[in-house]
Amino acid sequence: MVYQGSCHCGQIGFEVEGDIEHVIECNCSICSKRGSLLWFVPRQQLRLLTPEQNLSTYTFHTGRIKHRFCARCGIHTFGEGTDPSGRAMAAINARCLEGIDWSRVSTKHFDGRSL
Secondary structure, rough: EEEEEEEEOOEEEEEEEOOOOEEEOOOOOHHHHHHOOOEEEEEEEEEEOOOOHHEEOOOOOOOOEEEEOOOOOOOEEEEEEEEEOEEEEEEEEHHHHHOOOHHHEEEEEEHHOOO
């Protein structure tokens, strides 16, 4: 399935292909403050529909994850990084996707605070 996503104001638009089996609720410092629910997909399954210059980037700690957000409305849309095997991954903020039937999506908790 292909999902459409965007920030609140629409300055960032994207689509992502895949099947959402579950989302991750992480308790690390940034995830717990922004309240996003993350869906991890290979980076090539994410396609920007708006120019990349519309994205703002925040990094912290090791700087390995690029947290992408809209500078206009502040919404975190996705993050980019690599998995332990070195594959490029995207962590989609599933709350930015259209048409999600939340009754069919399970939430798994991840203890990112302990890392």
